[in-house]
Amino acid sequence: MKSWAPPSMPDLPASPGTVRVRDSRTGEPLPVGRDGLASMYVCGITPYDATHLGHAATYLTFDLLNRVWRDAGLTVDFVQNVTDIDDPLLERAALTGQDWRDIAERETELFRTDMHALRVLPPSHYESAVESIPDVVSLIGQLPPAHAYTVDGDTYFHSAAVGQVCGWDRPAMETVFAQRGGDPARPGKRDPLDSLLWRTEREGEPAWPGALGPGRPGWHIECVAIALRHLHAPISVQGGGRDLLFPHHDMCNAQVLALTGRPLADAFMHTGLIGYQGEKMSKSLGNLVLVSQLRQRGVDLAAVRLALAEHHYSQDREWDEALLARGEARLQVWRAHADAPATDVLDEVRAALRNDLDTPAALALLDSCCAGATTEGGVTDGATLRAVADALLGVLL
Numbered sequence: 001m002k003s004w005a006p007p008s009m010p011d012l013p014a015s016p017g018t019v020r021v022r023d024s025r026t027g028e029p030l031p032v033g034r035d036g037l038a039s040m041y042v043c044g045i046t047p048y049d050a051t052h053l054g055h056a057a058t059y060l061t062f063d064l065l066n067r068v069w070r071d072a073g074l075t076v077d078f079v080q081n082v083t084d085i086d087d088p089l090l091e092r093a094a095l096t097g098q099d100w101r102d103i104a105e106r107e108t109e110l111f112r113t114d115m116h117a118l119r120v121l122p123p124s125h126y127e128s129a130v131e132s133i134p135d136v137v138s139l140i141g142q143l144p145p146a147h148a149y150t151v152d153g154d155t156y157f158h159s160a161a162v163g164q165v166c167g168w169d170r171p172a173m174e175t176v177f178a179q180r181g182g183d184p185a186r187p188g189k190r191d192p193l194d195s196l197l198w199r200t201e202r203e204g205e206p207a208w209p210g211a212l213g214p215g216r217p218g219w220h221i222e223c224v225a226i227a228l229r230h231l232h233a234p235i236s237v238q239g240g241g242r243d244l245l246f247p248h249h250d251m252c253n254a255q256v257l258a259l260t261g262r263p264l265a266d267a268f269m270h271t272g273l274i275g276y277q278g279e280k281m282s283k284s285l286g287n288l289v290l291v292s293q294l295r296q297r298g299v300d301l302a303a304v305r306l307a308l309a310e311h312h313y314s315q316d317r318e319w320d321e322a323l324l325a326r327g328e329a330r331l332q333v334w335r336a337h338a339d340a341p342a343t344d345v346l347d348e349v350r351a352a353l354r355n356d357l358d359t360p361a362a363l364a365l366l367d368s369c370c371a372g373a374t375t376e377g378g379v380t381d382g383a384t385l386r387a388v389a390d391a392l393l394g395v396l397l
């Protein structure tokens, strides 16, 4: 499906280098990308509601990685999905009397508008779950028999490799599995943690033809199908919010291991959750700050980027008006010094960002460009604060 138009991107002086990110499996930094290439799969939205700041923080983090890789001289292949058929979407359709396709189309379009307004580089491949269904059917057919079985017509994935990404013990996995769409207690399953590959047609639900009879795909296999269609495992990074660590990314990895003998990714990267009014920002709690509302309020989204970059991406953060005000204040100062040379700090900014996207350090270094100490002599090589902020941070001054 179509993505969105790319933002402009100023050139900085070339600076090949190595980018490291923290792998969730070990907590240790790993070099990601090799031989001039990097590949990234970032799990997309389920389009039943608008993009909130929790989503934005995640997608801005991986946009930062995309920019930092490019700046280090790598060619980036970035793939993202839209889960445009899933239980929450059908539930929203039933609740509101709308067609699930209309909701998905409308919310996906709003997401594109939000991402474009945030100056997020678009994916090279943007694919919806519905588009992936022929690949899902094909992949299920390719699974070794030991990994797939049916319960009352529904097909499940079975693997001993579950838990490799999250590293949790079984009681912890079983508890969270139930909270995040899994069905550990269903009779007939070989293992409580087996996940749905294909849900056979139910009355009143959409269904697609397949070798397993009419039905629709389970959640994890959609991302596997889209990732393997466009990228080769292991990809450099699979990313998403920390609530995707288990079961989603764990199950994706186990399925790719079963299909290819290789892990899905070299590194699994997860962003911290964004809180608001003391709770995690979530659709179910209703405490959302929507990107589209901020746009309507006239908030400059460059200030939102700066506000969210104030803390490291892996930290849980609280969104409030004070944080936004600090982002706006910093933006104002940077704009007043947009033509200041940033050459003296550029190497250090790059080193900070290539070290697990250390945005607090990068912001502090760029703040120093505004202090007056480095503004003498004018700019000769184009590395102004404006160029560095735009190319590396996506912040337009």
Ligand code: ZN
Residues within 6 Å of the ligand: 042, 043, 044, 223, 248
């Ligand atoms: Zn996914």
